Amino acid sequence: MQLGGKKILLCVTGGIAVFKAAALTSQLFKQGADVKVIMTSAAREFVTPLTFQTMSRNEVYFDTFDEKDPKKIAHIELADWADMVVIAPATANMIGKIANGIADDMISTTITATTAPVLIAPAMNSHMYVHPAVRKNMETLASFGYQFIEPGEGLLACGYVGKGRLAEPEEIVKAIHQFFSKENNSQPLAGKKVLVTAGPTIEVIDPVRYLTNRSTGKMGFAIAEVAEQLGAEVTLVTGPVSLNTPNNVRRIDVTSAEEMYNAVINEYEDTDIVIKSAAVADYRPKYVYDQKVKKKSGDLELVLERTTDILAELGKRKEHQFLVGFAAESTSVEDFALKKIEKKNLDMIVANDITQEGAGFAGDTNVVTIYRRSGAKTTLPMLNKHEVARRLFEEVLSELKEERKYDR
Template sequence: MLTGKHIALYVSGGIAAYKAATLVREFIRQKAQVRVVETAGAQAFVTPLTFQVLSKHEVYTDRFAQLAPDQVAHIELADWTDVAVVAPATADLMAKLATGIADDFASTALLATTAPKFIAPAMNVHMWENPATQRNLAVLKQDGMRIIDPDTGFLAEGYQGKGRFPAPVKIVAEVEADLIAADTTLPLHGQQVLVTAGGTRERLDPVRYLTNDSSGKMGYALALAARNLGAQVTLISTVSQLPVPAGITVIHVDSAAAMRNALLKRFATAAMVIMAAAVADFRPAAPATNKIKKTATTYTLELTKNPDILAELGQRKQHQFLIGFAAETQHLLAYAQRKLAQKQVDMIVANDVSSPHAGFNRDTNEVTVLQPNQAPQPLKVAHKTKIAQQILQLAIAAQTD
């Protein structure tokens, strides 16, 4: 998405200015072209030479120094820009942007830039919390600038607080996610896609639960693939250890009942629902309110059936494209075909979880895609990221049929 994009990086005079050097490298790693602007404050922290070498372009520092006699440098840069990124953004530069002051190269060129602007503030927590900074922040948001929120953590001053410069990879990921979401040519542009991921947890008592081996990796890969095709993705997940890609809304749930509630709340407006979670068929009939004690030598647990979420969504389905997963250890295709027919879904992704290349907790998968009135379509062993892309391509093709 960032390949060939013209990124104008504005570095202002905060202690995090040195991290902007890594940010240039990350943008270049994504094959973007980068030009850097430094305020006078920024130059006190990092010399223009550093950014010139990394970006392979002269750094813009002085509004009256014209690089070419036939061009006005700040307008030429503004017109060249596909995306402007202010990182780190000082409280001072934010104040200038909020009021339209143009008294140096950075503020003047930003005022002349019509391309999307991303602002990554970084400062001391008290400067961040100051009403003036918060007021300016609200104005920048109102003016359509995208704010990349500072992290909370250990500050240069030696204490904790909000104001840390986010990791450069996070800034790049947020810029990329935003550009994808704005791209109207993508096939899922603006569509709401719900994806479930992970094994549900069915409470036995306050400290124990029944679950399964699902890692959530397939669901997360599907969420990312849908986002990359332009969808607005909500991931309903039972796992918390996997990184959530930028631009995706995650809702953490535990049990099948909680997952069902989260899905039903959002089902009406969804264009596509991908049920990649491993939902427990049964749950303890009477979960204990206190920890179960080991008083007896045996313990019999009574289970009761969970609602069949996929079948319920199949019944409620109107315009939604519904994708279910069938994880089996035997008679894979027969069971999956039955699921496809009985539950009124548009696609079943069948995977043999006993295979060494496929299933729970692995990075690769090997699946067969079943659709009504079509021959089963096997997808060869591949990384889950690739399998997810292939599944979505098939779903989009079926949607537009």
């Protein structure tokens, strides 16, 4: 989908990432968007307005009191004009001002006046990004309905290595596309309730130690985010992870396999589609010690007992639900996946070989094969986890369409 006719107001605040905003302007213009740019005084220290004027073919705004047309108030005119407002890069300072209703420059006054959707792409030092005040301000803006594009991780201009790099222009353009696609009623999951599980579980040994696994929750969070973008009402049950909740997704935090089981069962009856991507512990310590187990000479024997198989239990209780499982294997991937479909009464399973490059835990990519109960399978190349999630829902929707055809 191109952006022909869409009016994008790009608000550029001060930081070294301003150069990416120039590239973003160029990409939006090439896709047919009408782009107007507002810059803060700090942003103009890094890149001149002439650069954005050249890229956008429009006048650049930066002074609230520079009213070129006496019949119009510029920041109100811009606020009403925009189909979408994008703040990129968004500094901690600008995020704080908008969250607290401070309107003392061209960008903050325009944002306060607009009723258009607002997309924010933060860029700052990694310590600033996790500062409690900044996190609180971002949560406030999220409660207003503003959407965020997560910054990337890597070497920052300040010399730190961490999270805080402005998302690449391609990612921001993609987020804009997704918004307008959703606005255009491209929501095949509208009216559906989707339950997603994500992340690891933790099984306590003593007050200090526990058993867990390497899952980061990235795949499950991507599935929840895509499901919401496709129009579903999404509930995300997650183990302990350090990920932000996707917009408009209801989140339930759990720790142990038992807690996850109880949370999922409690939601299951009213759910239409279940995507169980969490890496739940198969075993837990049979005995949990009240005090730290002290080191002794010789070996320590730890007795484990089985946890409840959540997926198998959902398969037993299945009525109208469409049930999708995950199988992360290191050998005989297809054999184990097909057996799990039958044994656990699944409609579909997503399987991957965790030893394959680009398919293991913690990364941003995955390499999967999707197996249907009918025996059909779809093998995907290495893709970003959000793209894997989109392809998964294409398969789910295709299968649901087939079921409806035979139900007539």
